Amino acid sequence: MSITVKEISTSMILRGNYIRDLLSGDARSDVTVHGWVKTRRDSKDVCFVQLNDGSCPADLQVVISPANFDADLLRRVTTGACIRVNGQLASSPAAGQALELQAMEVKVIGEADPATYPLQKKGHTMEFLRDIGHLRTRSNTFGSVFRVRTSLAQAIHSFFHEEGFLYVHTPIITASDCEGAGAMFGVSTLDMLNVPRVNEGAQRGQVDFGQDFFGKPAYLTVSGQLEAEIFALAFTNVYTFGPTFRAENSNTPRHLAEFWMIEPEMAFCDLQDDMFFAEKFLKAIIARVMDECASDLEFFNKRIDNSVLQTLENVVNSVFEHITYTEAIALLEKSGQTWEFPVSWGSDLQSEHERYLTEQVFKKPVIVVDYPREIKAFYMRANDDGKTVRAMDVLAPRIGEIIGGSQREERHDVLLNRITEQGLDPASYWWYLELRKYGSAPHAGFGLGFERLMLYLTGMKNIRDVIPFPRTPGTAEF
């Protein structure tokens, strides 16, 4: 079937005309490029402009002969300006680039006052660039970050699509306050200066959420998992990929108040399958990004972290280490290290413990399984030993926990006991429990923090620098 559309604006850039395409093609005449000036070097008889349109890390070198152009026009071709150039794409006589654009026609689309334009060609700190979030996208580093980000997102969708998974959009607003994954942002249309109160009864004096938009308290989601389980028990294999919100006052290079999470949920899947699938998933998407964004990853390896490429190759080619929580505790106990937090069976692994296992002992991702039931969520399937649950955490060097998952408790009576045992109200989980009454099935899944994976892929140090617009306590600029 052929598709026809009305003619597209003659200046719109489409595939084949990005700087990326031009640089990987052949010399030819009558080429038009649009982009933003990164730097400019002047001689008496020739002027070199580095032009970037975001399509690749490399700039296109535009060569301008000042004699052929109006001096006032060239004066406005400054760092940061947006220009359009038409000319001849020719092989370059100098080292540094194979092709360059000999300018025949130059138009300044948007000027940039060089006295105030904040980006220099020298390196800037990530902190400074974060303060100019509206311009940091023009920098080399953030160009590569966001190209890798789009490639990674596509790789994830492709992977699940090829594996036959259903993509489910779980709700962003939820009225279940039962997810237990941390502090939640409230969603309300009540007038905060004049909050309605309950006038009578046991709830007297409390906020009257009956008058609120949803008729009860509502929140931004902290996880789509419980809803994904609904879909897994109808579509077999499903995944979510969407924004997630945590109102925790976390101030670390690894936490955001708004982040993106991938949560596959698979029916007829036990913890072993879950674990191997997580490994297959990670390897597949990393390999794909390595293939698609080779030049961006080279940039990270050169400028940000010189171990990134080796680490990624190692992940793709190695077999992840699998150990039980009990074995992990034993390794830590006999390590001879002194720990800030003492190691004992029953307490959760601390950052220092995870780093020791991934960075010192195994030097690659480690999957730890079968955690004590007391330190894990109610929905994780109980093991027969009565002490542990079928939970797994994928720990990565430098990043720590990158994936957390489990086989879910599919037995109605056991789940009900666990809910009560943890002091939760079974009535809040009525639909979650009913899934175990009508055609229940063993199932498992995991959650992957998208930005944490970005940290791993890029070698970037702060999670605020791998998301377009970071939201953290006290900060929601841009």
Next chain:
RNA sequence: UCCCCGCUAGCUCAAUGGCAGAGCGUUCGGCUGUUAACCGAAAUGUUGGUGGUUCGAGUCCACCGCGGGGAGCCA
């Protein structure tokens, strides 16, 4: 939220309680098919905020704000 460190020119950083500095960027000039070019000159400051100690505070003290590192919570 807790512990530690920091905040000085557009950026990165100096300055023993005693005249506010450099490099880069910017502007101007020179030179060169240049590559984070090179050479010369110039302009650029409410030292994060408020209060205090002192003859005198960028420097010492208190509180606040912001940033970084570590920790907790977690993905």
